[in-house]
Amino acid sequence: xxxxxxxxxxxxxxxxxxxxxxxxxxxxxxxxxxxxxxxxxxxxxxxxxxxxxxxxxxxxxxxxxxxxxxxxxxxxxxxxxxxxxxxxxxxxxxxxxxxxxxxxxxxxxxxxxxxxxxxxxxxxxxxxxxxxxxxxxxxxxxxxxxxxxxxxxxxxxxxxxxxxxxxxxxxxxxxxxxxxxxxxxxxxxxxxxxxxxxxxxxxxxxxxxxxxxxxxxxxxxxxxxxxxxxxxxxxxxxxxxxxxxxxxxxxxxxxxxxxxxxxxxxxxxxxxxxxxxxxxxxxxxxxxxxxxxxxxxxxxxxxxxxxxxxxxxxxxxxxxxxxxxxxxxxxxxxxxxxxxxxxxxxxxxxxxxxxxxxxxxxxxxxxxxxx
Numbered sequence: 001x002x003x004x005x006x007x008x009x010x011x012x013x014x015x016x017x018x019x020x021x022x023x024x025x026x027x028x029x030x031x032x033x034x035x036x037x038x039x040x041x042x043x044x045x046x047x048x049x050x051x052x053x054x055x056x057x058x059x060x061x062x063x064x065x066x067x068x069x070x071x072x073x074x075x076x077x078x079x080x081x082x083x084x085x086x087x088x089x090x091x092x093x094x095x096x097x098x099x100x101x102x103x104x105x106x107x108x109x110x111x112x113x114x115x116x117x118x119x120x121x122x123x124x125x126x127x128x129x130x131x132x133x134x135x136x137x138x139x140x141x142x143x144x145x146x147x148x149x150x151x152x153x154x155x156x157x158x159x160x161x162x163x164x165x166x167x168x169x170x171x172x173x174x175x176x177x178x179x180x181x182x183x184x185x186x187x188x189x190x191x192x193x194x195x196x197x198x199x200x201x202x203x204x205x206x207x208x209x210x211x212x213x214x215x216x217x218x219x220x221x222x223x224x225x226x227x228x229x230x231x232x233x234x235x236x237x238x239x240x241x242x243x244x245x246x247x248x249x250x251x252x253x254x255x256x257x258x259x260x261x262x263x264x265x266x267x268x269x270x271x272x273x274x275x276x277x278x279x280x281x282x283x284x285x286x287x288x289x290x291x292x293x294x295x296x297x298x299x300x301x302x303x304x305x306x307x308x309x310x311x312x313x314x315x316x317x318x319x320x321x322x323x324x325x326x327x328x329x330x331x332x333x334x335x336x337x338x339x340x341x342x343x344x345x346x347x348x349x350x351x352x353x354x355x356x357x358x359x360x361x362x363x364x365x366x367x368x369x370x371x
Contacts, residue, residue, distance in 0.1 A: 028086055030057040030070070031313070032350045032359035036260045036278075041070065041086050042358060046313040046321035050086040052360060057082075060099070068110065068126050071097060081113065081126055089126055090115070100162070102143035112162060114140055120153070123164065133164030147197070149175045156188070159199055168199040179212035182231070192220065194233075203233040211242055259351040261314035261359045263344040268292075286366050292340055295371050296331045304329060305368035308337040316356040318347045326362070337365045 028041040033052025040052035056073040060081075069083040072092055080092025090097065096116040100123060112123045112132060120135035137160075139151035146162050152170025159167040159175065168175075174186035175195070183195045185205065193205030194213075209221035217228045219242055228236040262281055265272040270287040273280050309327035312320050320342060328334030341363075350359035 028070075028084065030059075030352075030357060032258070032260075032352055032357055034311075034360055034362040036258055036350070036359075039352070040360070041082070042313070042360075046315065046358065048360065050082065054092075079115075090124060090129055095119070100140065100143060100148075102148075102162075103145060123162070132162075137170075144178055147178070157185075168195070176212060179214065180216070182213050182218075184210045184212055184218075194218070202231075203229070258353075261318075261347050261350040261361055263347050265344070282364065285363060288344075289340065289365050289367060290371055292343070293333075293336060293365075293367060293371065295367065295369060296333070299329075299331050299333070299367070300369045303369045304331075305366075305370070307364035307366050308333055309362060309364050310337060310341060311360070311362045312341065313358060313360055314347045314349055315358050316349050318349045320347065329367075333367055337367075340365065 081090035158170035187205035192210035
């Protein structure tokens, strides 16, 4: 009986780790292509799933939408979305894409995606690629319980539901967040009033300034004097002006240049240069090959020279995977070139936007009968 229990436990353990390994095998991650400019996706085994054809690939990191996959930008600077299997869920043909942010009550499952075309925004369902409403607003704000403030083509604000249904057409200079079921609004005449959740103006716009309701009362200004009003718009008492907050400082985002993967030549025979670019890497490979490559007698007799082309992946930890010889003359030089490549041991991994990243590399190892 005890033996059967042991076998059963081992069987369950194997199934568990098998399922975990299957999940890991399915997950994808970005890699830097051989040109050190384009990105693709590879699996955990460092096999290419999506070729390096995008200018940018970033995992969707929004906490309620991490199952969506990857944001991508193509050569024409058009934005799209790949799912976690690497297939297009939203084609890369839009000027911009972003998560339509909102409260937990707004989205039951996956939030919608906002997309821009010709400087106007619409919404799309990322799970089936269906357009919810076409681009028609200059700006769409964060949704709160299924309702969002939008900026129309006339530069005025309105309210819509996440389904695209218009509650209030763009007709106000400003509409603020809902507080206690009421929003502060600013009219085209620069006067402030209050609107309920159904989009009805319940307190007319005749105040010079206003603040949101809190515990049944709101602060409003008539001229320079501030008052408290109740939900019916009745003045209750005088009060002092609210504190003004200083404007936020704008932070300039600097673009960090990409770095290609490169080997370490420390402790090897020969004089090696610091590698600023691919030309320096090629020169160092030439020096390395001269020092360590054995040229067969047949190559010397036939006076053969050229390059051996090898493709391989350098992981984010600097290890080599998927080494393949793409072009070789024979005579065992291909196998020898792979040996010399692996002899370099740990590489310095590529960097993209300041982070280490796996990279697909193609290099040429030279050979000559004169060595």
